[in-house]
Amino acid sequence: DAGITQSPRHKVTETGTPVTLRCHQTENHRYMYWYRQDPGHGLRLIHYSYGVKDTDKGEVSDGYSVSRSKTEDFLLTLESATSSQTSVYFCAISESWDSQETQYFGPGTRLLVL
Amino acid sequence: GNSVTQMEGPVTLSEEAFLTINCTYTATGYPSLFWYVQYPGEGLQLLLKATKADDKGSNKGFEATYRKETTSFHLEKGSVQVSDSAVYFCALRPNNAGNMLTFGGGTRLMVKP
Numbered sequence: 001d002a003g004i005t006q007s008p009r010h011k012v013t014e015t016g017t018p019v020t021l022r023c024h025q026t027e028n029h030r031y032m033y034w035y036r037q038d039p040g041h042g043l044r045l046i047h048y049s050y051g052v053k054d055t056d057k058g059e060v061s062d063g064y065s066v067s068r069s070k071t072e073d074f075l076l077t078l079e080s081a082t083s084s085q086t087s088v089y090f091c092a093i094s095e096s097w098d099s100q101e102t103q104y105f106g107p108g109t110r111l112l113v114l
Numbered sequence: 115g116n117s118v119t120q121m122e123g124p125v126t127l128s129e130e131a132f133l134t135i136n137c138t139y140t141a142t143g144y145p146s147l148f149w150y151v152q153y154p155g156e157g158l159q160l161l162l163k164a165t166k167a168d169d170k171g172s173n174k175g176f177e178a179t180y181r182k183e184t185t186s187f188h189l190e191k192g193s194v195q196v197s198d199s200a201v202y203f204c205a206l207r208p209n210n211a212g213n214m215l216t217f218g219g220g221t222r223l224m225v226k227p
Binding site for chain 2: 004033040041042043044045048058059090102103104105106107108
């Protein structure tokens with residue numbers, strides 16, 4: 001299994017509060033991704049990173065920001081959580097941007113926004 | 115844009131039955147195709163992949179063939195087990211610029227003893 005951990009694994013928060021999710025990898029992979037998983041939608045890309053301090057938006061980036069100050073850590077922040085951000089969040093990593101390259105996923109963080 | 119369509123499910127089968135989960139895609143160029151599996155409470159794991167037309171990906175008794183003429187990548191297994199109960203996701207990744215991984219909605223498989 002790829003060395004990817006996510007923290008916290010579960011979180012309950014209230015609308016309007018800030019929330020930060022952490023993804024940590026031990027594989028030294030260059031590329032890291034944040035997805036959200038919702039019923040009927042599969043996984044949708046929120047943001048991704050192609051190196052330290054290099055990030056870009058994905059399909060559903062509104063309301064989210066990210067930071068990557070070290071190769072091994074990729075943080076996802078909800079500045080002011082809303083109920084529509086209740087979801088399961090997955091981090092993923094890959095060694096390259098090559099289309100044939102496999103992405104490896106973390107165990108997920110279940111977030112409930114009340 | 116790129117998209118992946120797969121049967122919604124749930125698919126309920128008896129142990130040792132034959133499994134097919136349909137997946138069709140829309141993409142420009144020649145994408146790579148993937149099947150991921152998600153067991154209850156876990157993240158996604160790569161099950162198999164194919165990177166060019168007519169390639170067959172296989173793993174753990176599962177197979178899928180990259181059919182460019184029908185833009186399909188159907189997942190099959192000859193004899194399912196209770197332990198195969200999971201959600202299966204079909205995904206594609208284009209080989210052009212901005213090549214994001216695009217997922218289908220997932221298909222839940224339930225195998226009964």
